[in-house]
Amino acid sequence: MPTADTPGASGPAGSTVPETLFLSTIPGASPSKWVERFTSRERRVQLVNHDDGAQVAFLAPGPGGSAPRGLPQVGYLRWRLDSSPEALLGAAGVDPEDVHVVRFYEEDPVVCVGQDHLLAAWDVEADGPLPASELDPSEAMDPVRFAPEPPADPLDAPELPGSGERTAVEIVATGAGHVVLPASVARMFGRRDVVVLPLTRDTTHPGWGVGLAWLRAVDSQLVQDFIGAAKGRRPGSSRNDHLRDAPSEAAPAGRVRAGAGAARPGPPGKTASGTQGARSVKGARSGKGARGGRGGRRR
Template sequence: MKPRSSEPALSIGFVTGTAPGKWFDRFGERTGHGEPVAGESVDPMAELIDGRVDLALVRLPDPRIDDTYHLVRLYEEEPGIAVPKDSELTLADTLGVDDISDQTVFYRPDVDGSVDIRAVGEAVDIVATGVGAVLAPRPLLRRLGSRRTENRGYRDGRPTTIALVWRVVDDCDMIQDFVGIARGRTEASSRTAQPKRSASEKAAAKKARRTASGDASRRKPVGRGGAGAARRRRRK
């Protein structure tokens, strides 16, 4: 559906390492708001604060989120580790702190779990030269990795949380529709979804319209004298 002419498109900033494309498609297909205007960002929260976007898909924690914002937690990311492609560590499906005791770790999340995306990217570039390791959310390592690095699950790390954030004063049906889709609302349960009729229901409705149209065309005024006069004229 195309957006309503009087309604601007929903703008969304999504943090690097997330892939919300399926939500954008469903939003455009299931609602009357049209496709959102979206872009990847290392700091979508800054874009939300500046008013550049209506919604931000962020990685928690973020100390800038206060009671002037709505926040909905969506899912958790697996902790991961990036190592050089030719490292023996790639032989394992998951790694732990004991496996990397002799490795230089060029980046790890802060104590509170926050992640500096730019710092992760710089550390991955170092690992790509053939040394060390990087600890970060695994989806982020997939996004920033190269052919010279590989990532694995890190069993001794903490999961990170991905959430949607928007300004309380901006809350509206359009935002709520997107939030519902991101939280898994199906097409059948969507607030904006239109009920679908089966083929037989459509055929029955079409037949009823034709019958009604035919009846209307056959109805003619009987003129003066009423029905009795009309019958007398037909007998002549």
């Protein structure tokens, strides 16, 4: 018999206890529009803001193939476009056959350098995006070097999500080296003393794909409704009817869809409405060629 503690059940005086969907995010993600479409008095979203290095943790199956702690979870995945989400999952020890992946958009690579760096004088308007051949590999700052170890529990977020990227940007701000980041991440951790240049997409820096993923074993109406919201559907839309009839087929792996709220960081510090908890600072422009690249190509 449902009780006030049962998700979606009616409590005292007709109150409703909402079902909660746990959404794992990554630096640069901006799910606020998706969350706003999805949230109602019966449903809400709890964000868990992770680093890129821990983005697959919530997909690691628990005992008997269940989701960790038995909670419904959906999360962002970001992978290089010269690879695939299946390769990312396999490298983390997760069987791709156990996971639904819906691809939403692509992100362009950008390079961040200090104002005193030689590349800061690059003229984007005259010469276009910076070729990757102009970058000295020995100067590259890899955010992974500065990121903390992923937490053992996927529901435990780091105190400062994106600290690896933040530290790398702080170092290049001194004029030492460069760091290549997705455009949305560069905007999120931008500084006044850092110049952001778009990079030519090639085999060296092909850009990134971004999507949502969840375990097939925990597919549910709650999960499918959130995926529908991410695809632009609002509650009550007739396009959601098929989700109730065939939830396991509503979002086949590898299917490309254009999603709303693609790569624009939302207002800083807001987590309840769905934006990243880390502080978002608009990247500064300094001199010619200081504009960052486009945040994402939607298809």
